[in-house]
Amino acid sequence: MIEAGLKPSVTRKSGVALWRQIADQMRQAIGSGALGADGRLPPEFTLSQRFGVNRHTLRSAIAALVQEGVLRAEQGRGTFVESRKRLSYPISARTRFSTGLRDQTRDRRSVLLADAVEPAGERVAEALGLAAGSNVIRLETLSEADGRPVSRATSWFDAKRFAGFARHYAKTGSITASFQKFGIDDYFRHSTLVSARHADAADLTDLKLSPGAIVLVAIAVNVDPKGKPIQFAETRFAADRVELTVSTEA
Amino acid sequence: MIEAGLKPSVTRKSGVALWRQIADQMRQAIGSGALGADGRLPPEFTLSQRFGVNRHTLRSAIAALVQEGVLRAEQGRGTFVESRKRLSYPISARTRFSTGLRDQTRDRRSVLLADAVEPAGERVAEALGLAAGSNVIRLETLSEADGRPVSRATSWFDAKRFAGFARHYAKTGSITASFQKFGIDDYFRHSTLVSARHADAADLTDLKLSPGAIVLVAIAVNVDPKGKPIQFAETRFAADRVELTVSTEA
């Protein structure tokens, strides 16, 4: 919410533990400044009464947020806000990872986790405009900003046209730079499908998230200046660290 | 995932009950056609092994989805898919609620839950280009498709320019139609900020979600043909029923 002042409420017997519901609400309230605006949280007992639960239950919620790096607890002093601001990731015709975040972070880095050549699945083949079963290159990559994982992507490329793409990417850590090796000086974001879901086990480890965390999923097609698809990608963003900006200027 | 023939994975000790995690994943998989594409689910025992849990745990997940109306179980026969579709909500310069979903649903409806005139908060004032503290109209609306809640929006309008907007909206259930009453025959989506979070208590009830559910949050500014902001809105979409499509054609 925008105006939101903390309106704490939890649901019992819902399949979601109270401490997790509370942790989720607190993370949100902290992000919007409704809680701990002065950098310090109210005492545990006060908060536990506000949420209508036992102090221990509230402590579990705090423990989870400490684990995430959102809070820091100091015995005898209190509990303090550690959190950092959410990054804003722009989606437009000229979407690129590094340039979009240029003004928001000091240090950006992309790492190649794995790569493979494999026959294209139905959906990949269709998106890239290839015959079903054609060979494609699959890249598993992780992007970090200021030392924190931001996104985890799986990309596919035509194996014939872009043979050796993984090698270039491993060296440069940049999709844009790798495309240039193949004579593509410019490319465009054709379409993006945005959804959200709970992070799966693999994303939890790669993005260093805690269970129950949310990922924003962007499924995108990039095309060369002639309009031919050159990259199909599914990117998972840690929803508590990133938001997507869509500019639709005419 | 994309190729996904369902990559089931559950996290233990996460504060989210296994049956709820499984229900969430199954709802998603059903929506994307990765599960029950033929209208029928694999037997409970098979599914329970796929998720690595006891059959009873899986049955709890199915029970939740039956309760939601996603599945229907028949003793001796099997479990069947009742409603499959996930709506795709387009975001572009000409984003409108009803037209975007025209081909995907039979029945669309928007309801005015509440309205008020109030001084603009900092963020609202800035977005609408008004002086801080100017009066604005706030609309709380709920949109449904085929009888199921799809999105829950909070919108703000300049109270001076759009006096009586709520009355028009209550009658027509359409933002577009209401704008026409004020001589605005066309308008454009200027920018959209997309994020995701756990649904808060209010959204849970309005969108009929279960605790721990995810909402896609779109914060948008609409402008008139002259480029002047006329509407600032925060819309929460049920992430298991909706995905957003961003087309960025040049």
Added chain:
DNA sequence: TATATTTGTCTATTGTTCTATACAACTAAA
């Protein structure tokens, strides 16, 4: 230094979730 405030740890009890096993009830097909 004393006192109040705050976070950290411990033990115990109760309710919910998950597992395990067995069997009943219903359906479809041999």
Added chain:
DNA sequence: TTTAGTTGTATAGAACAATAGACAAATATA
């Protein structure tokens, strides 16, 4: 009619979540 396959029900124990009360340890302040 028999058999195999499926969903539905029952019971019991193990693991986890939540409550409760008491006290220790650290910090800030009078």
